[in-house]
Amino acid sequence: MKFFLFTITLLFTLNSFAQSTLKFVNPSSVATPKGYSQTAQIDLGNTTMLLIAGQVPLDKQGNLIGKDDFEKQTTQVFSNIKNIIEEAGGNMNHLAKITIFIKDVSKIQVVREVRDKFINTQTPPASTLVEVSNLYRSDVMIEIEATAVIPKK
Template sequence: MKRFLPLIILFVSTACFAQQKSPVTFVNPPGVVTPKGYSQLVVIDMGTSKMLILSGQVGLDKDGALIGKGDVAKQIEQTFANIKAIVESQGGTMGDIVKLNFYLLDVANIQTLRNIRDKFINANHPPASTLVQVSKLFREDILVEIEATAVIPKKP
């Protein structure tokens, strides 16, 4: 029996571990384009709430068509619409966003970004944010990319 004890312990611990549900779920919500090679959203179960980590969003509609070619305002508007759709797909609101990261080709568009952002978020209690001017994004016609993190309290 002593010879088999390590194997029994290994079997039991492996079986118990396999039954535990991962707190992390990878999701591609229906309201946005399904990407190739990554997920639009990671949902982390934190017990009393869930954290949403969104991939960088751009001005693509749910079919993958660019909205606002050459128009940063239209691209920003579509990007925030995508963020809203993703957060709402998990039962949240834009008020649940705690962090935004902005990647702009031209920081001169910051006021346009702020004006549109403020239509989507609670401007009295804005999320933490970072803005970076970049020389290029993944496509020549993409002018802005925005990442978001949200924390949604679970209903009792």
Template sequence: MKALFSSGLLLFIAGTAAAQTRPASVTFLNPATVAPAKGYSHAAQVDLGSSTMLIISGQVALDAQGAVVGPGNVGQQAEQAFANLKAIVEAAGGTMRDVVKLSYFLLDVSQLPAVRTVRDRYINTSTPPASTAVQVSKLFRDELLLEIEATAIIPKKQSTR
């Protein structure tokens, strides 16, 4: 029995090591429709075979030229952040219905209802994505009130023969 367990453990370890040596197919995306990324990518696309996982960096209220939209107004800032998320998802060939996870980072979590009002114009409210909301003490620029990151699973188009 001990030999059988040891053999199974060795096979598991060998299989795990082999899986880790095969790099996943990952590409990075920086659409021109959102503010230029400086020192990071807006999204990482991971090929999952029949679909693509899109991991989107936190989006804030910066327009395509990098200017802050809606200083002091969480609703306007949420609108810009969601517009940025939508632009990135669409650049990867998806729609906002493909978003499966949203994470919110807010200076004031009591503003979450205003953010949800905007969110509901972008997502499928009958099956909303999983989400997390966190209150933070500061974001990378003083004018920013929130940051929103997302993950999407985008089905690949089936070829018709």
């Protein structure tokens, strides 16, 4: 019986801890998605870890930016990431990791050129790039998910 009560108490405590340290947020600077959250914010004490859902080239009203223009799409995606991080109280220097999904790996130089306008090129974030056969819409050419670690003020 004591073990059972201990287990129940432990589970309740862990659940309360998880609820107080984890928030799901849809920032106002990007389109509100259907069925998921744009960010998961994890309170780590002195910092907040921001897990950013894959960003696509949509403006905050949900309109595609840069139809058939890979550079414009990439710029919109990085703008979305920047806006999300800033809305959470950080800046692009707090970007820790990006994962880039593109349909055409031959466009990697365009990705690098646009990325370098947004990040600190002296201390760039960890990065992975994957070529994929398709993304969630046929007119979307790039998607980037990101992780940021933002110090608390």
